[in-house]
Amino acid sequence: xxxxxxxxxxxxxxxxxxxxxxxxxxxxxxxxxxxxxxxxxxxxxxxxxxxxxxxxxxxxxxxxxxxxxxxxxxxxxxxxxxxxxxxxxxxxxxxxxxxxxxxxxxxxxxxxxxxxxxxxxxxxxxxxxxxxxxxxxxxxxxxxxxxxxxxxxxxxxxxxxxxxxxxxxxxxxxxxxxxxxxxxxxxxxxxxxxxxxxxxxxxxxxxxxxxxxxxxxxxxxxxxxxxxxxxxxxxxxxxxxxxxxxxxxxx
Amino acid sequence: xxxxxxxxxxxxxxxxxxxxxxxxxxxxxxxxxxxxxxxxxxxxxxxxxxxxxxxxxxxxxxxxxxxxxxxxxxxxxxxxxxxxxxxxxxxxxxxxxxxxxxxxxxxxxxxxxxxxxxxxxxxxxxxxxxxxxxxxxxxxxxxxxxxxxxxxxxxxxxxxxxxxxxxxxxxxxxxxxxxxxxxxxxxxxxxxxxxxxxxxxxxxxxxxxxxxxxxxxxxxxxxxxxxxxxxxxxxxxxxxxxxxxxxxxxxxxxxxxxxxxxxxxxxxxxxxxxxxxxxxxxxxxxxxxxxxxxxx
Numbered sequence: 001x002x003x004x005x006x007x008x009x010x011x012x013x014x015x016x017x018x019x020x021x022x023x024x025x026x027x028x029x030x031x032x033x034x035x036x037x038x039x040x041x042x043x044x045x046x047x048x049x050x051x052x053x054x055x056x057x058x059x060x061x062x063x064x065x066x067x068x069x070x071x072x073x074x075x076x077x078x079x080x081x082x083x084x085x086x087x088x089x090x091x092x093x094x095x096x097x098x099x100x101x102x103x104x105x106x107x108x109x110x111x112x113x114x115x116x117x118x119x120x121x122x123x124x125x126x127x128x129x130x131x132x133x134x135x136x137x138x139x140x141x142x143x144x145x146x147x148x149x150x151x152x153x154x155x156x157x158x159x160x161x162x163x164x165x166x167x168x169x170x171x172x173x174x175x176x177x178x179x180x181x182x183x184x185x186x187x188x189x190x191x192x193x194x195x196x197x198x199x200x201x202x203x204x205x206x207x208x209x210x211x212x213x214x215x216x217x218x219x220x221x222x223x224x225x226x227x228x229x230x231x232x233x234x235x236x237x238x239x240x241x242x243x244x245x246x247x248x249x250x251x
Numbered sequence: 252x253x254x255x256x257x258x259x260x261x262x263x264x265x266x267x268x269x270x271x272x273x274x275x276x277x278x279x280x281x282x283x284x285x286x287x288x289x290x291x292x293x294x295x296x297x298x299x300x301x302x303x304x305x306x307x308x309x310x311x312x313x314x315x316x317x318x319x320x321x322x323x324x325x326x327x328x329x330x331x332x333x334x335x336x337x338x339x340x341x342x343x344x345x346x347x348x349x350x351x352x353x354x355x356x357x358x359x360x361x362x363x364x365x366x367x368x369x370x371x372x373x374x375x376x377x378x379x380x381x382x383x384x385x386x387x388x389x390x391x392x393x394x395x396x397x398x399x400x401x402x403x404x405x406x407x408x409x410x411x412x413x414x415x416x417x418x419x420x421x422x423x424x425x426x427x428x429x430x431x432x433x434x435x436x437x438x439x440x441x442x443x444x445x446x447x448x449x450x451x452x453x454x455x456x457x458x459x460x461x462x463x464x465x466x467x468x469x470x471x472x473x474x475x476x477x478x479x480x481x482x483x484x485x486x487x488x489x490x491x492x493x494x495x496x497x498x499x500x501x502x503x504x505x506x507x508x509x510x511x512x513x514x515x516x517x518x519x520x521x522x523x524x525x526x527x528x529x530x531x532x533x534x535x536x537x538x539x540x541x542x543x544x545x546x547x
Contacts, residue, residue, distance in 0.1 A: 077329070097336040
């Protein structure tokens with residue numbers, strides 16, 4: 001079975017053939033579509049969304065066809081996730097599954113067709129978010145990686161690395177506390193939401209660190225000034241897109 | 252002890268799941284829900300507490316799946332994962348607590364239907380198997396098998412063709428009839444394959460409902476008797492070990508034997524005594540809806 005080449009099994013086309021966990025790292029959904037997928041990762045408060053939005057504006061100004069897709073935003077699934085969070089129905093397993101359902105819908109509905117069409121697709125959070133959070137919640141590492149076996153491999157996955165305390169200070173500047181699942185309150189790590197957040201995000205950080213070599217994440221020092229980070233990001237993106245001039249939208 | 256198909260969900264304890272998990276599988280129109288409607292009151296009459304469950308009945312994802320299917324724009328991977336979410340929600344919050352409380356869980360379809368649907372839609376079988384590796388192995392899987400020729404009249408003259416049951420998402424160029432035939436035939440092939448792998452007990456669903464039910468009852472009784480016999484023997488054994496006694500008089504031994512033999516028809520009642528008729532605990536999430544599901 002070829003990887004990511006729109007293999008046909010029986011009469012049905014499979015867009016991203018699924019691999020067992022062992023071989024997943026190397027083969028993960030390599031695609032041959034004209035578009036480019038760029039994703040940002042990092043804990044809450046790392047500043048990744050700010051960086052992605054600056055990148056978005058820059059790419060548009062350069063004439064690229066750019067589309068943005070956000071974690072947890074599928075029109076078919078997000079109401080179910082919201083319902084589950086509000087009523088606190090989610091266990092680590094169903095938390096994982098409902099987010100993978102959301103991601104599947106965005107992959108089938110937009111990410112994949114857009115890459116085929118030649119767009120630059122920007123994702124705020126990607127499968128690495130799920131790997132970090134779900135494993136921090138106690139899910140089996142290999143099971144979660146299998147679950148996302150249908151995902152397309154990004155051209156660049158930026159990881160905005162930030163110390164926990166910096167992130168917490170940035171987040172608490174704007175608000176009083178953290179949301180239930182965001183702080184990992186479902187895990188009963190601590191009664192206080194800030195303390196729970198600290199413990200939970202600490203686990204997530206250590207998962208991210210392990211994934212840097214596993215998936216070849218591109219690390220950005222998120223303690224640097226915004227402008228410096230953005231300069232680095234643009235340089236790396238530019239190097240990738242120079243090889244793909246056909247992506248430009250006609251002015 | 253009860254097992255899963257390979258992987259364990261966080262905080263899933265398997266040690267004390269005393270109840271019985273009985274699966275009724277089969278393609279659309281094979282009469283699964285009719286049988287469950289017959290089996291449930293019958294088991295309750297025998298003194299067993301029963302929970303019945305089925306696809307899209309989870310408080311978490313049931314409604315979302317129904318809404319998503321209305322729009323006909325539900326992709327294959329999304330569909331497979333949405334159903335997996337629904338399944339695991341019911342597994343953790345309904346099936347496992349019920350088994351822990353000693354209930355018989357009758358489930359209308361299980362992971363096998365979900366795997367068959369996904370595989371027929373082109374998903375990698377290894378992928379879908381990995382997802383469902385967290386499922387509990389049931390005590391019995393009854394596969395109500397119906398050939399496509401027998402299935403067709405049931406569908407045409409009762410409810411008519413349904414978009415998803417006809418697999419129209421797979422064959423957009425076909426009309427409903429052609430699509431239905433291709434899709435159901437592919438499902439049957441996949442079910443037959445799964446049947447061997449997962450040790451289904453085949454039941455000919457072409458017979459009338461009463462005959463099918465009698466066969467299911469026969470097999471379920473066997474399952475329950477085998478189990479209550481095991482319980483009975485182990486109780487005898489543990490009695491003798493906790494309270495060591497001099498070797499029983501031969502006549503007494505004879506009596507034990509007799510009791511065992513004559514007790515046979517009552518064995519299921521004995522099992523029923525062992526099943527508390529309490530509501531299963533809620534796994535800390537406060538949501539379980541045994542028996543209170545919206546009907547299909």
